[in-house]
Amino acid sequence: QYALLTLFEGEDMLYRAEVADEEGGTVEADIPIDTSKLLFICGGAFEELYDQVYTLLVNRRDDRRLKETSEVDRQADGTVKVRTVVRFRLRDYLRLSDLFCYGMMPQFVSRFGSIAIFEELGREELKKIMLSADDSPLRASRDYFRHMGVTLRLTDKALDQIAEYAMKNTRIGARALREIYTGLIADYEFDPSSSPKLARTEKGLVLTIDQEAVSAYLGGLE
Numbered sequence: 001q002y003a004l005l006t007l008f009e010g011e012d013m014l015y016r017a018e019v020a021d022e023e024g025g026t027v028e029a030d031i032p033i034d035t036s037k038l039l040f041i042c043g044g045a046f047e048e049l050y051d052q053v054y055t056l057l058v059n060r061r062d063d064r065r066l067k068e069t070s071e072v073d074r075q076a077d078g079t080v081k082v083r084t085v086v087r088f089r090l091r092d093y094l095r096l097s098d099l100f101c102y103g104m105m106p107q108f109v110s111r112f113g114s115i116a117i118f119e120e121l122g123r124e125e126l127k128k129i130m131l132s133a134d135d136s137p138l139r140a141s142r143d144y145f146r147h148m149g150v151t152l153r154l155t156d157k158a159l160d161q162i163a164e165y166a167m168k169n170t171r172i173g174a175r176a177l178r179e180i181y182t183g184l185i186a187d188y189e190f191d192p193s194s195s196p197k198l199a200r201t202e203k204g205l206v207l208t209i210d211q212e213a214v215s216a217y218l219g220g221l222e
Contacts, residue, residue, distance in 0.1 A: 001108045008111040010036030042112070045173075049102050050090055057093060064093055091117035121173055126163040129174050130181070137181045141189070150192055150205045157211040165218055184209070184217045 007013065014030040021027045057064050066086050073081045094117060099109050121129075130138050138154060145152040162184075166176035188207060192198055198207045 001105050005105075005108055005111070007035045007038070008040060008108075010034070040111075046102065049094075049098065052102060053090060053093055053098050054088055056098075057088070067092070091119075121167070123160070123163045123167055126166050126174060126177060127159055130159060130163065130177050133174075137178045137185075141181070141185050144189060145192065145207060148192065150198070150207050151203065153206055153208045155208065155210045158209050158214045161211055161214045161218070180218075183221075184214060 012032045012034055015033050016028060017031055018026045019029045019031070056062055057066050066088060068084050068086055070082055071085055073083065075081065094115070096109055096115075099115075100106055130136055133139075138152075142152045162177065162180055165180055166174075168176075172179075188195055188197070188209070192207055195207065197209065197213060198205060200206075
C-alpha cells in the first residue's frame with residue numbers, strides 16, 4: 001500500500017524499458033512517467049470482507065441492522081403471497097471503516113473517489129460467459145475436439161444446469177464454471193471414442209453433452 005501511495009500522490013516515476021537507439025538497435029533506459037495524469041481503477045475479490053461485515057451486523061456490534069424486505073410470490077392458481085425475507089448484500093452495508101478494519105490504510109483508501117461493489121452473477125450472465133468469453137473452458141474444449149475430428153455440442157439444458165450449479169458457488173463467481181466443466185469433460189477428452197454420447201452423423205462425429213451427463217457428474221460431487 002505504501003508503494004501504491006507514491007503513485008497516487010502524482011509523483012514522477014522511472015520506468016525501465018527498452019527503447020530504440022540511433023543505430024537501429026535497442027537499449028534499456030529509465031523513462032519518467034507523470035502519475036498525476038493517470039486514472040487508477042483498482043479491483044479485487046476481498047473474500048473475508050463479506051464475512052467481516054456480516055458478522056458485525058448479526059452480532060450488533062455497531063448501529064447497522066439487517067433490513068427486512070417484502071417479496072411477492074404469484075401462485076399458479078392466481079393467488080398472491082407476500083413474504084418477509086432478510087437478505088444480506090455487501091453493497092447495502094459497506095462503510096469505509098470496514099476497509100480500515102480489513103487492513104487497508106486510511107490514507108490509501110481515501111485516495112479513491114468512489115467504491116463500487118458488483119452484483120453476483122446470475123444464470124444468464126454465467127451462460128453468456130460460458131459461451132462467449134475468450135477464456136471460456138467450453139471454447140477451449142471445442143477446439144481440442146475439433147483437432148480430433150469431433151464436434152462438441154452442449155445442449156441448452158446442460159448449459160442451464162451447469163450455470164445453475166455455479167450460482168450456488170457465488171463466492172467464486174465465474175471461476176465455478178471452469179471448475180465444474182473441466183471435471184465434467186475430463187473423461188470425454190481422454191477417450192471420446194468409448195463414450196455413448198459420441199455419434200456419427202452426416203456432418204461427421206458429434207459428441208453431445210446433455211443434461212443426463214451433467215446430472216450424473218454433479219451427482220457424484222454431492
